[in-house]
Amino acid sequence: MGDSSSSSSSSSSAPLPGVASGRVRWAVNSSTWQPAHGAGGAEFRFLLSLVPETEERAAVERFVFFEDQKRALLSRLLCRRACAAVLGLRSFQALEICRTKGRKPFLKSPRPSRLPDLANFNFNVSHEGDWVVLASEPLCVCGVDVAAPAAARSASHGANLVDLRDFEEQLAEEEWEQVRLAAAGEADSIFSTGGYGTFQRFWSAKEAFVKARGDGLGFEPLSRALFRFQPLDGSDPLASPKARSYVASVLVDGNPADRWRFFQHQLGEGHWVTVSRGPSSDVVDHIGEFAKTFVRPTSSFSSEEWEGELACESPHFDELSVATLVPEDAISDFLRVTTCHAVGPES
Numbered sequence: 001m002g003d004s005s006s007s008s009s010s011s012s013s014a015p016l017p018g019v020a021s022g023r024v025r026w027a028v029n030s031s032t033w034q035p036a037h038g039a040g041g042a043e044f045r046f047l048l049s050l051v052p053e054t055e056e057r058a059a060v061e062r063f064v065f066f067e068d069q070k071r072a073l074l075s076r077l078l079c080r081r082a083c084a085a086v087l088g089l090r091s092f093q094a095l096e097i098c099r100t101k102g103r104k105p106f107l108k109s110p111r112p113s114r115l116p117d118l119a120n121f122n123f124n125v126s127h128e129g130d131w132v133v134l135a136s137e138p139l140c141v142c143g144v145d146v147a148a149p150a151a152a153r154s155a156s157h158g159a160n161l162v163d164l165r166d167f168e169e170q171l172a173e174e175e176w177e178q179v180r181l182a183a184a185g186e187a188d189s190i191f192s193t194g195g196y197g198t199f200q201r202f203w204s205a206k207e208a209f210v211k212a213r214g215d216g217l218g219f220e221p222l223s224r225a226l227f228r229f230q231p232l233d234g235s236d237p238l239a240s241p242k243a244r245s246y247v248a249s250v251l252v253d254g255n256p257a258d259r260w261r262f263f264q265h266q267l268g269e270g271h272w273v274t275v276s277r278g279p280s281s282d283v284v285d286h287i288g289e290f291a292k293t294f295v296r297p298t299s300s301f302s303s304e305e306w307e308g309e310l311a312c313e314s315p316h317f318d319e320l321s322v323a324t325l326v327p328e329d330a331i332s333d334f335l336r337v338t339t340c341h342a343v344g345p346e347s
Contacts, residue, residue, distance in 0.1 A: 018136070018315060023138065025275070027267060027320070029131060035070075051077070071132050079134065095109075100285050100287060100289070101287050102218065107121065108293065113295070118138045120137070122142050124143045128147060128148040129149065130148070131148075133267070141277070141279065141283055142212055146273045149269070150196050171222070179199050200272050204272045205276075206225055206227070208274040209225055209250060213284050227248045231244055232263065245263065246265065247261065248263075260282075261311075265316060279298035279306070281299065
């Protein structure tokens with residue numbers, strides 16, 4: 001058993017962080033979750049059964065490696081737990097979570113229509129290395145990406161500049177210059193995170209941008225988006241660069257994209273996570289179902305109102321146990337499954 005059986009984490013009485021505002025920032029450490037007997041064990045099978053959609057369960061099981069299966073399952077549980085919590089539901093059964101053509105998940109129904117401050121509630125998930133993360137926004141389009149350090153990535157991803165040049169078209173020249181300076185130890189304090197760490201941060205920001213838009217691989221090359229970072233106001237100026245929070249703006253094809261804002265900080269050991277906020281008008285949705293969920297389009301905001309949304313605090317991520325992802329109506333059954341295994345005879 002991993003940390004998922006913690007009784008304090010599985011309590012359904014404590015309010016989950018971020019739910020009231022619709023600005024959820026949740027992270028689960030998949031590397032510390034070690035369900036007994038792997039994908040065939042009772043704990044994993046029970047949690048998989050909580051995902052109502054047959055095709056989504058099958059997608060989890062298609063992964064060859066168990067670590068990938070864990071990340072895929074946790075990402076789906078995060079989506080459903082966040083939606084259920086925002087809607088005040090005890091079960092996942094009433095949730096209709098769909099995907100765009102670009103595979104971006106979204107809540108189709110029921111929508112939080114009775115809560116005007118959550119009119120455009122949407123979310124995004126990401127997983128790499130140790131972490132599976134979810135971020136949501138009540139009115140802005142939301143994207144999130146977590147980028148793992150070189151040691152936590154597969155052996156096919158190098159950690160030196162020679163290997164990084166395989167990504168030459170993905171970073172703008174100004175960004176590459178920051179990577180080179182960081183690798184040489186000559187970067188300013190914002191990028192004193194080493195060559196790979198600086199690349200990692202730009203990559204995370206770009207992924208959060210295209211994941212919010214929904215076009216994914218359709219936005220190419222990624223060097224079209226040029227990111228510029230600065231320390232977030234209120235971030236401890238005496239903290240090390242790795243301990244500080246940053247805000248970024250983006251230029252797309254050389255033009256400032258003023259209706260976008262990006263927030264970035266380090267998560268755990270060497271991971272960087274970026275949350276993006278953007279306008280509904282930039283959503284790429286060929287089917288059109290996701291776009292329909294935005295009942296307050298960005299065009300209905302005044303410039304001052306929109307700037308206010310972009311400037312809202314982006315909370316740091318709260319680490320949750322796996323048990324916290326279980327819906328309230330299934331907590332007793334989950335505890336029964338995990339407790340029976342913990343005290344039962346060895347197989």
